[in-house]
Amino acid sequence: MGQTIIEKLWDAHSIADLGNGNQLIYIDRVFFHERTGSIALQGLEAAGRNVRNPEQVFGCMDHIVDTLPGRTDDTMVPGGSAFITTTREAAHAAGVNLFDLGDDRQGIVHVVSPEQGIALPGLTLVCPDSHTCTQGALGTLAWGIGSTECEHALATKTLAVKKPRFMRVGFTGRLGYGITAKDMILHLIGRHTASGGVGYAIEFADEAVRALPMEARFTLCNMGVEFGAWSCIIAPDQTTYDYIAGRPYAPKDHTWDQALAYWQSLPSDDDARFDKEITIDCSTLAPQVTWGTSPQHETGIDGMVPNPANEADINHRQSIERALEYMGLEPGTQLAGLPIDSAFIGSCTNSRLSDLRSAAGILKGRKVAAGVKAICVPGSGQVKKAAEAEGLHRIFTEAGFEWREPGCSMCFYAGGDNLGLGKRTVSSTNRNFENRQGPGTKTHLASPTTVAASAVRGCLTDVRTLEPNHG
Amino acid sequence: MDKFTTVRAIAAPLLRINIDTDAIIPSREMKRVSKQGLGEGLFSAWRYTKPGSRDENPDFILNREPYRQAQILLAGKNFGCGSSREHAAWALAEWGIRAIIAPSFGAIFHSNCVRNGILPTTLADQRIQTLALLVQEDPKKNQIEIDLGTCIVTGPDGHTDSFDIAPSDREMLMEGLDAIAVTMKRDDEILAFQARDRLKRPWIYL
Ligand code: SF4
Numbered sequence: 001m002g003q004t005i006i007e008k009l010w011d012a013h014s015i016a017d018l019g020n021g022n023q024l025i026y027i028d029r030v031f032f033h034e035r036t037g038s039i040a041l042q043g044l045e046a047a048g049r050n051v052r053n054p055e056q057v058f059g060c061m062d063h064i065v066d067t068l069p070g071r072t073d074d075t076m077v078p079g080g081s082a083f084i085t086t087t088r089e090a091a092h093a094a095g096v097n098l099f100d101l102g103d104d105r106q107g108i109v110h111v112v113s114p115e116q117g118i119a120l121p122g123l124t125l126v127c128p129d130s131h132t133c134t135q136g137a138l139g140t141l142a143w144g145i146g147s148t149e150c151e152h153a154l155a156t157k158t159l160a161v162k163k164p165r166f167m168r169v170g171f172t173g174r175l176g177y178g179i180t181a182k183d184m185i186l187h188l189i190g191r192h193t194a195s196g197g198v199g200y201a202i203e204f205a206d207e208a209v210r211a212l213p214m215e216a217r218f219t220l221c222n223m224g225v226e227f228g229a230w231s232c233i234i235a236p237d238q239t240t241y242d243y244i245a246g247r248p249y250a251p252k253d254h255t256w257d258q259a260l261a262y263w264q265s266l267p268s269d270d271d272a273r274f275d276k277e278i279t280i281d282c283s284t285l286a287p288q289v290t291w292g293t294s295p296q297h298e299t300g301i302d303g304m305v306p307n308p309a310n311e312a313d314i315n316h317r318q319s320i321e322r323a324l325e326y327m328g329l330e331p332g333t334q335l336a337g338l339p340i341d342s343a344f345i346g347s348c349t350n351s352r353l354s355d356l357r358s359a360a361g362i363l364k365g366r367k368v369a370a371g372v373k374a375i376c377v378p379g380s381g382q383v384k385k386a387a388e389a390e391g392l393h394r395i396f397t398e399a400g401f402e403w404r405e406p407g408c409s410m411c412f413y414a415g416g417d418n419l420g421l422g423k424r425t426v427s428s429t430n431r432n433f434e435n436r437q438g439p440g441t442k443t444h445l446a447s448p449t450t451v452a453a454s455a456v457r458g459c460l461t462d463v464r465t466l467e468p469n470h471g
Numbered sequence: 472m473d474k475f476t477t478v479r480a481i482a483a484p485l486l487r488i489n490i491d492t493d494a495i496i497p498s499r500e501m502k503r504v505s506k507q508g509l510g511e512g513l514f515s516a517w518r519y520t521k522p523g524s525r526d527e528n529p530d531f532i533l534n535r536e537p538y539r540q541a542q543i544l545l546a547g548k549n550f551g552c553g554s555s556r557e558h559a560a561w562a563l564a565e566w567g568i569r570a571i572i573a574p575s576f577g578a579i580f581h582s583n584c585v586r587n588g589i590l591p592t593t594l595a596d597q598r599i600q601t602l603a604l605l606v607q608e609d610p611k612k613n614q615i616e617i618d619l620g621t622c623i624v625t626g627p628d629g630h631t632d633s634f635d636i637a638p639s640d641r642e643m644l645m646e647g648l649d650a651i652a653v654t655m656k657r658d659d660e661i662l663a664f665q666a667r668d669r670l671k672r673p674w675i676y677l
Contacts, residue, residue: 015664016657020638024657026664028675036556038504049651055677079502086504123675130555130579146557146583148650156654158661162637194489195549198575228549230578251674259674294489315488315547315596322487412554415499421522433493433553439522 002269004166005235006201009141009266013124021163027153029056029118031109031127034087035063040128040150041090049155050094057096057154058118059087062108064414065101067377067404073101076416094154107380107406110134110348114218115382117247121236121263126153131348131430133224137217138244139236139266141201144225164201164230165275168268171208173283178464180358181216182350182428182447184208185223186288188280190298197229200276203268204234208282214243215352222349223430226295235267287463289335290432290445292323297432299335301450301462307331326434327442328424335460338444341423342373343455344437345401345448347411350428351379355448356387360395362452362466368400369458373420375402377409401455413438426454473588475644478569479616480542483532484603490546491553492580496562498554499523509558510565533566537611545603546573548596551580560587570617572599572624585640588647592617592624592634602626619645 003011016024032040037059044051051057064080065071073081084101091098099106105116110131113119121139126132128150135142145153153159171184189196204220212220217234224232234240241260244250251259286300297320299306308320308331324331329338345351345359356378368374376396378384384406387393393403410419411429413436419425422440428451432443444460453463499522500512511525518534520526527534533541544550544563550573551559560583563571570590584591594602605613605627613627619641624632643650654661669676 015660018639022637022639024654024660026661026668035501039506039557042504043506047651056675078499082504120674122672128555128557130553144555144579146555146560146579146586148557148586149582152651152654155651156661157665158654160639160650160654194552195575198549198578225553228552228575228577249677255674259672262672296489315486318486319488412493412498414501431491431493431553433491435497435516435522436493439516 001273002271004268004272004274005139005203005233005266006141006166009122009124010163015158018160022160023163024158025124025161027126027157027159028123029058029125030150030153031113031125031132032059032150033062033109033129034083036128036147037150038083038087038090040147040154041094042086043147044151044154045090045093051096051154052157054095058113059091059096059098060109060112061087061101061106063408065407066417067407067409069405071101071405077414078416080414080416104381104385107383108348108351108408110218110222111352111379111383114138115247115380117244117250120244120250121240122266126150126159130225131222133229133232134218134222134348136224136231136233137214137221138240139233139263141231141233143231165199167197167200167202167276167278168274169202169204170206170277170279171204171282172206172279173208173281174211175208175282176285178287178449179282179285180447180449181212181219183285183288184280184282185220186290186295186298186445187285189223189227189295190288191280192227192278194226194294194296195228197224197227200229202229202232204232209234210237213354214239215354218352219349223295226430236263287447287450289450289460291327291329291335292320293326293432293434294319294323295430295432295445297323298445301336301460303335305329305331305333305335336462338460339424340372340426340454340459342419342425343451344375344410344419344425344427344429345451346377346379346409347429348379349430350448351377351383353383353386355428356383356392359448359452360392362449362456362463363399363401364395366399366456368455372455372458374400374455375404375410377404378406380406410437412436413441426451426460474647475569475588475590475619477616477618477620478542479614480569481537481540481610482543482545482602482606482615483538483541484545484606485532486545486547486599486603488547489549489552492551492556492559492577493553495551495559496556501556501558506561507565509562513562513566542567542569543615543617544568544571545599545606546571548574550576552577555579557583560584560589564589572602574599585643586650588644590617590619590644594624594632594634598632
């Protein structure tokens with residue numbers, strides 16, 4: 001019987017069988033950031049342990065650093081500078097790679113790692129950050145871990161992992177105008193709930209996935225963890241190879257040929273067996289937007305806030321009731337037209353060059369509605385540089401957006417910078433949890449184009465009613 | 472890390488589904504590069520009346536007697552989803568939680584619990600609802616017992632359910648093992664794997 005891509009990678013990295021489905025898995029790359037990596041590096045040092053193969057370990061400053069121009073180690077996050085300095089000192093002592101403040105490669109870990117060619121097809125990669133599954137888009141077996149597990153991976157180059165079950169999610173059909181990978185993944189979570197993927201490693205497949213450019217594939221995999229997945233992956237293909245070629249840490253010359261031959265053997269065999277299969281038809285998909293406090297609380301922009309009374313399952317009914325209370329929404333309210341206070345484009349979900357280009361396509365020649373605070377934070381120094389080279393920053397700032405330095409920024413609130421406490425915001429991020437972007441902040445997740453269109457109109461907006469402006 | 476064998480304790484029902492680690496410990500409560508001092512920030516957005524304040528919200532279950540002594544949480548499905556922050560497990564452990572019973576858990580949170588002496592126990596949703604009702608009748612008297620040796624949860628009604636846990640997780644909890652030291656015993660195997668792999672996939676080795 002054939003194997004799934006995940007099984008192939010699993011077997012290729014298995015060092016020892018620990019019994020009952022647990023295996024000791026070889027870890028090719030470890031990534032860390034100053035929020036959780038600081039503790040892992042510090043813990044290792046305190047225990048007197050060394051990092052094995054520090055040359056294969058990489059870190060970024062992204063979570064705590066400010067994103068205002070002219071930033072330093074001091075941040076608006078209370079106690080934040082200690083995370084930065086501890087990480088820097090521990091990283092230097094351990095001899096690992098660090099993309100620090102002032103380095104134009106610095107940015108959000110999940111943007112930087114593929115961009116630098118550190119994540120590659122066929123690798124295992126872990127990071128003490130839940131959105132590490134983003135990098136599965138390259139055909140990397142990548143998953144998020146805790147700080148203690150990170151210490152284990154750093155010290156031993158391995159992790160003891162329970163073999164997951166396999167799920168195949170096929171996205172079929174062709175995306176309509178204005179529809180993006182963000183809408184695909186939100187729709188999957190809305191349809192199959194935020195726990196639909198618990199216990200699974202998931203392969204995203206079929207024509208709608210194959211048609212996605214590389215950056216959109218990162219968006220798709222990024223939110224795999226919001227579906228509950230342990231990890232998710234997309235089989236590498238020509239789109240992947242074209243993306244990787246020439247990146248700083250990617251193989252070159254004859255090792256490229258060797259690597260390519262290996263990568264081409266990775267896709268799931270035709271007769272591979274999955275424990276579960278789901279198909280999502282994308283051909284009639286509308287732009288998606290969340291109305292509640294879980295990514296599963298979502299619907300098309302042409303939809304309305306649901307009525308909890310219509311929900312048969314008591315758990316889901318209570319979850320909707322509580323969400324509506326937090327979000328200050330009434331059942332039956334149309335989502336399109338709901339006034340917003342702020343708009344955010346950024347995060348490891350949607351802050352890459354193509355995201356900024358498509359948002360700029362909407363913003364060009366237009367202005368953000370009066371009273372709306374609008375902020376754009378490029379995902380990395382490389383993204384920022386490329387965007388500025390083609391003048392995107394001017395489109396954003398002329399429209400009334402702030403243009404920031406790279407980092408996680410207001411994707412989450414740590415006591416500092418925020419989009420307005422208690423305010424309603426439309427955001428290209430991945431989590432609309434209660435208080436995620438600030439105490440009382442009401443987050444509506446959407447694609448960057450939906451965020452841009454909503455910023456212009458001052459309310460949640462169907463991007464399809466606002467043509468890109470080429471003038 | 473405390474060794475886990477058996478716990479018989481007051482249980483606090485917190486049956487919402489999808490309780491995320493941002494709710495368990497908001498990012499603004501992670502003020503120092505430390506695993507300690509997090510118990511106070513546990514569920515802070517729900518536990519205190521205002522952000523940043525320490526004025527208790529009397530309606531929140533863990534602020535009420537006798538739930539203040541709870542060592543077991545009864546939760547809805549997908550408990551601990553979201554951010555990988557191990558601070559969620561550190562905060563729960565410091566507050567005094569020894570075990571969580573839920574229909575399912577966020578994967579990273581599950582591992583983090585095991586590594587910090589908290590037993591994540593998976594039971595059917597229906598049974599958890601029943602346990603919650605029994606507990607609410609008289610939380611002090613109607614305690615729950617979890618025996619990791621036999622993998623059995625005994626409810627206040629005397630009904631028993633067995634639960635599944637990976638043998639390595641069980642061992643880690645029962646023995647309070649240092650996972651790195653355990654793996655280091657296989658150092659030869661790891662080095663041998665690396666030597667073979669270096670020939671097979673030279674481009675991996677920077
Ligand atoms: S951008 Fe947001 S979701 Fe992504 S790594 Fe940073 S904080 Fe986490």
